[in-house]
Amino acid sequence: MATTIIRKPASFRLRADLLGILRQNAVRENRTLNNYVESVLLDYIFNEPNETTKGAIMEAMSGHNPNKVYDSVDEMFNDILNEE
Secondary structure (H helix, E strand, C coil): CCCCCCCCCCCCCCCHHHHHHHHHHHHHCCCCHHHHHHHHHHHHHHCCCCHHHHHHHHHHHHCCCCCCCCCCHHHHHHHHHCCC
């Protein structure tokens, strides 16, 4: 069953650099600027993260990291390889 989606014209003032990035992304995905912007907005509005993801986001934003933080990849691999 087909559903008609009514679209209305709208005008927005955007920063020139932001508009340029939006155009580049639309071209890269072989889409019109209108289609690309609409899909980005729909994705932002309707895709809410699940509770696990929300918790991870809050943890990351809090600045508390219960995991060990490494200063280099070599330090991380040395730690992994020396675990028993």
